[in-house]
Amino acid sequence: MQNTIRGRKREKELWGILFVLPTCLVLFLFVVYPIAYTGILSFCDYNFAFDKRPKFNGFNNFKAMTEDIQFVRALSNTLVFTVIMFTLFIVLALSFALLLFYKKKRSWFYRTSIFMPIVVPASLICLLFTWMLADNFGILNKFLINIGLSKYAHNWLTDAKTARWWVIIVSIWGKVGFGTILFLSGLQGISSELFEAAEIDGAVGFKKLLYIIIPNLSETFAVVGIWAVLQCLKLFVTPNVLTKGGPGNATIVLYQKIYNEAFMNYEMGYASSIAFILTALVMIFSILNLKISRREE
Amino acid sequence: MARRRRLLTSVLQSLALLFISLLFVLPIVFCIFTSFKESIEIIKEVTFFPKKWSLVNYDYVFVRGAKYLKYYTNTIIITMSSVIVTLLLSSLAGYSFAKLPFKGSNALLASILFVLAFPLAAILIPIYIMEYNLGLLNTYIGLILPNLLLILPFSIFITRGTFINLSRELEDSAEIDGCSVLQTWWKIMLPLAQNALVIVFVSGFYSVWGEYTISKSLATKDSIMPISVALTLLKSEDWNYGVLAAAITMSIIPPITIFAIFQTRLVEGMVEGAIKG
Structure with missing residues (x-):
């Protein structure tokens, strides 16, 4: 009897391994191996169009970065965008979620519209925005002219200053709904007794937010925080379609720089070393975010 | 007084929500x-x-516009294949992590979820080189396989969460009836995990349907491009x-x-x- 139970357990373990095997195979080929290879390539000189195989060149790629103006710009843009977008993501997603949370009845339309941009292809949304923001026949400029604000009509995407803001706005527009869902489900997880008790104690409005809601959402904050960090650092589709990193280098981000180096210049080694930096940034910000939200607990 | 104030707040709330919703719609x-x-x-x-x-x-x-229809079919083929393969793989792996633990399965699960944190940019360069050498660039398979890693980790997370909540007795009684592990999974457990499969399908569907970065890097020929990339060009x-x-x-x-x-x-x-x- 003991033997059959043990045999049964053994058999189950074997099935368990068999069940994850296909997944492991796919992830090994398309994640583990590539990450390792990127790590190696980042210390190599490898132009895919000219070189037969990668040549080890030590830290040369990383030295080259410090002299590459476009890289420095991409790095600073990525950091600036991350700070601005992260703040906007958290503030807006939480505000939208609070509005939806207190609107108990008939909130179906509002909820659906805020979530909808997530499911439509981001690149096509950007395409849509490029023509809404166009100089001559863009509907935004037309609208401004019609309401008598023609002096504010502008070629939004070719002016460095406004182009940067529109990259941020369109990125937020397309993704903030997901953060809203996360916050909303977090809010629904707070027990209603807690709210009632707080109301009896006289906590209303901003006080309630500060003392009841935020401390009870720390778990949600950690999740939304990680999600937002990833969205910000992985920013690519919006600047790629809206501005291609331009005008000049005004909206270039690390992701775009990696794409340019790897798939336009075929500098696989250099691109890998930038990807290495980006991955390091993602890890640092994610850990930082976890540390901060843990401390709040 | 309090009632009037509450009414005012509620009206302001609705107006704010209406304004926000319009911005999105x-x-x-x-x-x-x-x-x-x-x-x-x-x-x-x-x-x-x-x-x-x-x-x-x-x-x-x-x-x-024959080419538009071509882009459209490309998107449909890539999306449906990726999602169907993901449904299969994630329902297998999720079940294994929930019900068939083996040595090191927890560590494996953690590392699979860790994949979500890596930026695609760090992965796409070797994939491009690998697919070039294997002749997979500009093929459906070459686009479908990398899409899996985009949706698979999250899907496994979802299916595991559902399987782990299914009662142990179901599994035991199936065993007593002489079902093999494979039969238990297919005939008893999978139908009970329908909700998870729906979530995997829906989230996978719109992730791959609108996917841009992978296709932009790996599809260079017009004839293979999904609509999300082709239209921007x-x-x-x-x-x-x-x-x-x-x-x-x-x-x-x-x-x-x-x-x-x-x-x-x-x-x-x-x-x-x-x-x-």
Whole structure:
């Protein structure tokens, strides 16, 4: 009897391994191996169009970065965008979620519209925005002219200053709904007794937010925080379609720089070393975010 | 007094929500309206509502624009294959992590979820080189396989969460009836995990349908491109707003439809929870 139970357990373990095997195979080929290879390539000189195989060149790629103006710009843009977008993501997603949370009845339309941009292809949304923001026949400029604000009509995407803001706005527009869902489900997880008790104690409005809601959402904050960090650092589709990193280098981000180096210049080694930096940034910000939200607990 | 104040707050709340919702909906509605306008109207008079509803743009996409239909089919093939393979792989792996633990399975699960944190940029360069050497660039398989890593980790997370909540007794009684592990999974457990499979399907569907970065890097030929990449490259050639709007409208309708169906399920779940709570 003991033997059959043990045999049964053994058999189950074997099935368990068999069940994850296909997944492991796919992830090994398309994640583990590539990450390792990127790590190696980042210390190599490898132009895919000219070189037969990668040549080890030590830290040369990383030295080259410090002299590459476009890289420095991409790095600073990525950091600036991350700070601005992260703040906007958290503030807006939480505000939208609070509005939806207190609107108990008939909130179906509002909820659906805020979530909808997530499911439509981001690149096509950007395409849509490029023509809404166009100089001559863009509907935004037309609208401004019609309401008598023609002096504010502008070629939004070719002016460095406004182009940067529109990259941020369109990125937020397309993704903030997901953060809203996360916050909303977090809010629904707070027990209603807690709210009632707080109301009896006289906590209303901003006080309630500060003392009841935020401390009870720390778990949600950690999740939304990680999600937002990833969205910000992985920013690519919006600047790629809206501005291609331009005008000049005004909206270039690390992701775009990696794409340019790897798939336009075929500098696989250099691109890998930038990807290495980006991955390091993602890890640092994610850990930082976890540390901060843990401390709040 | 208090009542009046509450009413005022509620009105202000609704107004704010209405304004926010319009910000999200109007661009999409504008795109749909534009797709029904004729070119002259689009360029000469920039208006929100179409003055004259016309199907000329859709006529172009369906009848003359063979390439648009090609992009559309590419997207359908890539999306459906990725999602179906993911359904299979994640329901297997999720079941293993939930019910068939082996040595090191927890560590494996953690490392699979860790994959989500890596930026695609760090992975795509070797994949490009590998696919080039294997002759997989610009093939469906070459685009489907990398898409799996985009949706697989999250899907495993979802299926595992559902399987782990299914009762142990079900599994035991199936065993006593002489079901093998494979039969138990297929005949007893999988039908009970339907909800998880729906979530995997819906989230996978719109992730791959709108996927841009992978296809942009690995698809260089027009004939293999999904619509999410192909349309952004049309700019210089045939930059016709009306036709473009029609093509965009056609490609945002499938994910929105699927989302709308899913959304009612979500609402039902919430209402149910509210009644029980």
